[in-house]
Amino acid sequence: MADLHTVLSIRGAERRYRADHAALAGADLDLHAGRITALLGPSGSGKSTLLRAIAGLERLEAGSIRFGDTIWNDANSHLPPEARRVGMVFQDYALFPHMTALANVAFGLTGPDKQARALAQLEAAELGQRAKAYPHELSGGEQQRVALARALAPQPGVVLLDEPFSGLDRRLRGELRERTVDTLRAARTTALIVTHDAEEAMAVADQLALMDDGRIIQTGAPDAVWMNPVSATAAKLLGDVEIIETRAGDGQAATPFGAVNAAGFDAGQRVNVLIRPRAFALTASETGDFTITRRRSAGPHLNLRFASEAGDWTAQTPSPSSIAEGDRVSVTLDPVYVRVVAG
Amino acid sequence: MRAAAGSIRSHDWLPGRTLLLAVLAAGLCAAPVLAVAWIALTGETGDYLRHLAGTRLTTYLATSAVVAVIAAGGAGLIGTSLGWLMARTEFFGRRTLGWVLILPLAVPAYVAAYAWLDLSHAGGPLQAMTGGLFPTIRGSWGAGLMFAFVLYPYVYLLARNAFAGQSADASNAARTLGAGPVSAFWRTSLPMARPAIAAGLALVVMESLADYGTVAHLGAPTLSIGLIRAWSGAGSLVDAARLSLVLVLVAILVFGLERAQRSRARNVNAAGRHKPAARLNLNGATGLAALAACLLPLLLGMIIPLGRLAWLALRTETANGLAAASLHSLTLAGITALIAATLGLGTAYALRSRTAIATLAARAAGLGYAVPGAVAAVGVIALLSGIQALIDPAWRAITGEVFPILLTGTGAALVFAYLSRFAAAAISPSETALARVTPSLDGAARTLGATRRRRVWQIHWPLIAAGVTSAGLLVFVEVLKELPATMILRPFNYDTLAIIAHNFAADERLGKAALPSLLIPLVALLPMIFVARYLSRQDR
Numbered sequence A: 001m002a003d004l005h006t007v008l009s010i011r012g013a014e015r016r017y018r019a020d021h022a023a024l025a026g027a028d029l030d031l032h033a034g035r036i037t038a039l040l041g042p043s044g045s046g047k048s049t050l051l052r053a054i055a056g057l058e059r060l061e062a063g064s065i066r067f068g069d070t071i072w073n074d075a076n077s078h079l080p081p082e083a084r085r086v087g088m089v090f091q092d093y094a095l096f097p098h099m100t101a102l103a104n105v106a107f108g109l110t111g112p113d114k115q116a117r118a119l120a121q122l123e124a125a126e127l128g129q130r131a132k133a134y135p136h137e138l139s140g141g142e143q144q145r146v147a148l149a150r151a152l153a154p155q156p157g158v159v160l161l162d163e164p165f166s167g168l169d170r171r172l173r174g175e176l177r178e179r180t181v182d183t184l185r186a187a188r189t190t191a192l193i194v195t196h197d198a199e200e201a202m203a204v205a206d207q208l209a210l211m212d213d214g215r216i217i218q219t220g221a222p223d224a225v226w227m228n229p230v231s232a233t234a235a236k237l238l239g240d241v242e243i244i245e246t247r248a249g250d251g252q253a254a255t256p257f258g259a260v261n262a263a264g265f266d267a268g269q270r271v272n273v274l275i276r277p278r279a280f281a282l283t284a285s286e287t288g289d290f291t292i293t294r295r296r297s298a299g300p301h302l303n304l305r306f307a308s309e310a311g312d313w314t315a316q317t318p319s320p321s322s323i324a325e326g327d328r329v330s331v332t333l334d335p336v337y338v339r340v341v342a343g
Numbered sequence B: 001m002r003a004a005a006g007s008i009r010s011h012d013w014l015p016g017r018t019l020l021l022a023v024l025a026a027g028l029c030a031a032p033v034l035a036v037a038w039i040a041l042t043g044e045t046g047d048y049l050r051h052l053a054g055t056r057l058t059t060y061l062a063t064s065a066v067v068a069v070i071a072a073g074g075a076g077l078i079g080t081s082l083g084w085l086m087a088r089t090e091f092f093g094r095r096t097l098g099w100v101l102i103l104p105l106a107v108p109a110y111v112a113a114y115a116w117l118d119l120s121h122a123g124g125p126l127q128a129m130t131g132g133l134f135p136t137i138r139g140s141w142g143a144g145l146m147f148a149f150v151l152y153p154y155v156y157l158l159a160r161n162a163f164a165g166q167s168a169d170a171s172n173a174a175r176t177l178g179a180g181p182v183s184a185f186w187r188t189s190l191p192m193a194r195p196a197i198a199a200g201l202a203l204v205v206m207e208s209l210a211d212y213g214t215v216a217h218l219g220a221p222t223l224s225i226g227l228i229r230a231w232s233g234a235g236s237l238v239d240a241a242r243l244s245l246v247l248v249l250v251a252i253l254v255f256g257l258e259r260a261q262r263s264r265a266r267n268v269n270a271a272g273r274h275k276p277a278a279r280l281n282l283n284g285a286t287g288l289a290a291l292a293a294c295l296l297p298l299l300l301g302m303i304i305p306l307g308r309l310a311w312l313a314l315r316t317e318t319a320n321g322l323a324a325a326s327l328h329s330l331t332l333a334g335i336t337a338l339i340a341a342t343l344g345l346g347t348a349y350a351l352r353s354r355t356a357i358a359t360l361a362a363r364a365a366g367l368g369y370a371v372p373g374a375v376a377a378v379g380v381i382a383l384l385s386g387i388q389a390l391i392d393p394a395w396r397a398i399t400g401e402v403f404p405i406l407l408t409g410t411g412a413a414l415v416f417a418y419l420s421r422f423a424a425a426a427i428s429p430s431e432t433a434l435a436r437v438t439p440s441l442d443g444a445a446r447t448l449g450a451t452r453r454r455r456v457w458q459i460h461w462p463l464i465a466a467g468v469t470s471a472g473l474l475v476f477v478e479v480l481k482e483l484p485a486t487m488i489l490r491p492f493n494y495d496t497l498a499i500i501a502h503n504f505a506a507d508e509r510l511g512k513a514a515l516p517s518l519l520i521p522l523v524a525l526l527p528m529i530f531v532a533r534y535l536s537r538q539d540r
Helices: A047-055 A101-106 A114-124 A140-152 A170-186 A198-204 A222-227 A232-237 B015-042 B047-054 B057-088 B094-100 B109-120 B125-130 B139-165 B168-176 B181-210 B213-218 B223-233 B237-269 B284-314 B322-352 B356-370 B373-399 B412-434 B439-447 B452-481 B484-489 B497-506 B510-539
Strands: A006-018 A021-032 A036-040 A062-067 A070-074 A086-089 A158-162 A191-195 A207-212 A215-220 A242-249 A252-255 A258-261 A270-275 A280-284 A290-298 A301-308 A311-318 A328-333 A338-342
Touching: A006 A047, A021 A036, A021 A047, A021 A062, A021 A207, A036 A047, A036 A170, A036 A198, A047 A086, A047 A158, A047 A191, A047 B439, A086 A140, A086 B439, A101 A114, A101 A140, A114 A140, A140 A158, A140 A170, A170 A198, A191 A198, A198 A222, A207 A222, A207 A232, A215 A222, A215 A232, A232 A242, A232 A270, A232 A338, A252 A270, A258 A328, A258 A338, A280 A301, A280 A311, B015 B237, B015 B322, B015 B356, B015 B373, B015 B412, B057 B094, B057 B139, B057 B181, B057 B223, B057 B284, B094 B284, B094 B510, B109 B125, B109 B139, B109 B213, B109 B284, B109 B497, B109 B510, B139 B181, B139 B213, B139 B284, B168 B181, B181 B223, B181 B237, B181 B356, B181 B373, B213 B223, B213 B497, B223 B237, B223 B373, B223 B484, B237 B356, B237 B373, B284 B510, B322 B356, B322 B412, B322 B452, B322 B497, B322 B510, B356 B412, B373 B412, B373 B484, B412 B452, B412 B484, B439 B452, B452 B497, B452 B510, B484 B497, B497 B510
Parallel strands: A021 A215, A036 A191, A036 A207, A086 A158, A158 A191
Antiparallel strands: A006 A021, A006 A062, A062 A070, A207 A215, A242 A252, A242 A270, A252 A258, A270 A338, A280 A328, A290 A301, A290 A328, A301 A311
16 A cells, blocks of 8 residues: 555644543544545544544644645644635535525535536536425435535545434435445545444445544554454454453463464463454354353344353354254354454 | 634634623623612612502502413413414414414504503493493403413413424323323423423513503503602602512512423423424314414404504594604614614624623623513613712813713613613524524535635525524514603603603593504514514424
8 A cells, every 4th residue: 555645644633622531632544545534433532523623623732634735733823624625524414504405515616617517516416406406305315415515516635524324214324325435436535434333434445544532543444454453442343342351371362262373472461352253153062161042133144142151242143043042052263253462 | 824722613703702792782781780779779768668668569569460460371371272273283374373473562562451441441332332241441450461462472482382392202102191182281282381381471471560551551550650650750769779679579580480490391391302293183163263263362462452543543633743753763673673683693692602701691681581671771870870970070070061961861871771671682582593503504614615704694694684683673673662661761852652652641642642552563563574474484
């Protein structure tokens, strides 16, 4: 990824609303030209604050934001949002309620042909026939598309999207997500999408950035991040995970399901063994060490809760299965979905 | 380009100047009350008050209570039923009636009183028609009824919003638990709307306590009558201030009770997701009954009294000086409305910054709600004469002349008194309007490159214009109707429509009073229609 051209670079961003809680506590992030970055984190992790800081709606107390050679924000300067050329899609879309879809899209444009350009932008979003409609006359999905068209119309250097699909129902979400990604790619835009939905983040991103407690804790390609989380926190952000706290010894870490490879850790060092639910392979066996305590169907797969004296865990196994509640099972691990990180 | 130090929240622009406006509004509203309290607590007790305390004070208090109870009961009954009909049912004419029902607010209670007393007095047309059975509308109960007829829209508006905002789930839950539709209404819908109804009733009670024209004409000696007599009869500022203080304390008690209701309302309204209730379709006879129920208060509060006055006006020679009085009324109302709207908008913006000073200022300005016009006038006199006494010696030493009289010379003192009573009324509509400009709208405009100037004119103003205009118009109508403060503070020989109407009515020359009485609601009607339509549009 050496040929990536960094467009926007954030270093050591800090911002606190209350004396005892920092919304941003030294966040670092780079956005690359023409690529979509997803910023994933739990609510309250500082994602939206970071987004607003990039837009200029929030001022950093320390750290810097640079766009190319221009400093947008550092210790002694703050470029106001109207001078930054960022496009932003707000969580509530923030469409101007007293303007038509066309007027909304034309708002950020200047020049004699701005109506025509706004209309072209709307037509690209397949909303040309809705140009005269007011926001309240549009469906939720249409409003989101107008908001995106409005943000893209002035051809901004960076487009920021704050939970852009959160207001939509599940079925529409997937469809709109694909459409949004296509639109952003077609415009070759550098984009940052904030979300708290791991599946969504991985589906849209070229680069995934994980955020927790005001810091970026890991960045990388979605697959790579999912397969190799740097910490238990990172693993949890990306989906269900069982965490076994233990100590390394002899290049291995012991678990109730047998030893796993812990090469590179010192003997006696605290480690966390991260196990994705799909790593568990369950076999019905009278002599098994574990008992099924709960069986829940989730369509394509089953969630099986199993327990022994050492604890209880949840496995995700292919459906159908003859295993029933109360059955005894033996458990093995698929090492592909198991990682060991420092504890 | 450097920004101001501190945080850049998208919505706290212009904090300095708007904060100044908020503090100014607070000062204008609070200063007269404080002056009244100061004079009342430090001045010497005059003969009038001593005499009064021994004789009529209990009568004043009792009459005030009776008037307030009848006004509140009547307005509560009319306003709540109409509010429910509008919010929960569908019948022929509902949409139009939704805003038309607000219009009686344009009719001053004393104008309704002139007409109803004229219609119902012994030997009048109503007694002639009913063979003497129709009671003469006068005294405490008559005045209470007049207030109910013209002030019910306060209850109606708030009750309608409350009923419309109720989720169907609460009433449905009551139904599944075995309550019938009527019982579900009494046990869920009505209690849930109670805080809103109480807020409306508090306004009705306040307005009836503040009134002078109605109670004077119908012979119901309330506290304001005592107050005006203390000032214009006995000429005692201290006595007037003492009675004012009693009136303000009653007002604070009323609003305190209302607030106590509201603080519990939060629990009541936490019904979770909002699912609007389906409207009950009223067809045929029930639809007609609903229509009649809506037309009745309009007839009683507006059509009958204004019709009677029009009839009287057509048969009487027009009084002199009406043109000048109209001009005076319009000027005073216009100037006050403009200033009040500006102060209200400024305060609303200052409130957005969420600073402690802004909140405090808005609270202080809110005191104005509790200040009857006569009290505001007494307060302004106390304040200005105090200032005069303070400056006069120095002024004389420097110029050798008496310091020019601030009080009666100009209408400025009058506008001051109006503002201290009505500026508060302009704050909350502006606040509601400004709530439409969400921080993200501002943020969106900024990221799209809009300068502050462009944001104000293309985003803020279009969204708030109607709300701010209604706030101003509401104050305009109130000033047009105002009588007691105008009586006390008007410059010599400076008549307004309300003054002329009151003077003729007091002289029992109702024919002459008819046209100026009629002109007030007629002038007030257009702005009121704007306000009514705006308020009704807001609800949808």
